[in-house]
Amino acid sequence: MSTSYALADSATMLRRNLLHAKRYPSMLFGVILMPSILLLIFKFVFGGALEKSSGGNYIDYLAPGMLLMVPAYLTASVAVSIVTDSTKGIVNRFRTMGITQSAMLTGHVIGALLQAMLGIVVMSGVALLIGWRPNANVAEWIAAFGLLAFMSFALNWLAVALGLLSPNPEGASNAVFPIIMLPFLGSGLVSTDTMPVGLRQFAEYQLFTPITETIRGLLMGTEIGNSGYLALAWCAGIAIVGFFWSNSIFRRQTD
Numbered sequence: 001m002s003t004s005y006a007l008a009d010s011a012t013m014l015r016r017n018l019l020h021a022k023r024y025p026s027m028l029f030g031v032i033l034m035p036s037i038l039l040l041i042f043k044f045v046f047g048g049a050l051e052k053s054s055g056g057n058y059i060d061y062l063a064p065g066m067l068l069m070v071p072a073y074l075t076a077s078v079a080v081s082i083v084t085d086s087t088k089g090i091v092n093r094f095r096t097m098g099i100t101q102s103a104m105l106t107g108h109v110i111g112a113l114l115q116a117m118l119g120i121v122v123m124s125g126v127a128l129l130i131g132w133r134p135n136a137n138v139a140e141w142i143a144a145f146g147l148l149a150f151m152s153f154a155l156n157w158l159a160v161a162l163g164l165l166s167p168n169p170e171g172a173s174n175a176v177f178p179i180i181m182l183p184f185l186g187s188g189l190v191s192t193d194t195m196p197v198g199l200r201q202f203a204e205y206q207l208f209t210p211i212t213e214t215i216r217g218l219l220m221g222t223e224i225g226n227s228g229y230l231a232l233a234w235c236a237g238i239a240i241v242g243f244f245w246s247n248s249i250f251r252r253q254t255d
Helices: 003-023 025-054 060-068 067-086 090-096 101-130 138-163 171-175 175-183 197-205 208-220 227-255
Strands: none
Touching: 025 060, 025 067, 025 101, 060 101, 060 171, 060 197, 060 208, 067 090, 067 138, 067 171, 067 175, 101 138, 101 227, 138 171, 138 175, 171 175, 171 208, 175 197, 175 208, 208 227
C-alpha cells in the first residue's frame, strides 16, 4: 500500500482518537490536569520544607521536572485505549475495510502526543501563575518543547506495545505503572545528591534524569553537560524499540 494511503489512514485514525478524547472528558481531565494538581501539591505542601533546605525558589527547580509527568501519565491512556480496541473486535472490522495495518497504532500515538503537548502548556501556565520564572529565550523554549514532544512520542510507542501485550484494560494500566513512577525516582523533584547511595545511582542513570536536566538547563540556564545527548539517545532508542516492537506484536495478533 502506498505511503499516501498510509498517511490518509493514519489521519483518519487520529481523528477517531481525538473524537474519543472529546467524548470522554473525564479521562482527558485525569491525564492532563492530574500532573498540574501534583505540581500544586508539591509546591504548597512540600515546597516550604524543600525550599528552606535548598535555599532557593523551589518552583524554579520543580516545574521543569514536573513537565515530564504529563507524557508519563498519558502512557496509561494510550495502553488502555489500545487494549480496548484490541479486545472489542474493532481491529477485525478495520481489517475488512482495508485500512493500513499500522494506521490504528499511529493514530493513537499522534493523538496522545497532541494531548501531551496540551497538558504541558496547561502545566506551564499553572507553574507561571504560582511563581515559576524561567529565563529561556524563544529558541530554548522551542528546544525544550521539542524534546518533550520527542519523549512523549517515544513513550507512546512503548505504551502501545505494552497495551497490545495486555489481556485487559486493568492489565494495561498496571503494565505502564513503572513508567508513571519513574519521574518520582529521578532528579525532577529533588537533587539526586540527597538520595541514599543505591537509589541515587538508579536515579542518575534512568531515562528521566537526563531529560529532566536538559529541560531544566534549557529553561532555567543550569548546566546541561552531556545530559542533552543522553536525553536524545534515550528518546530515540525507546521510540525505535517501541515502534518495531508494537508493530511486530500487532502483525502477529492480526495474522
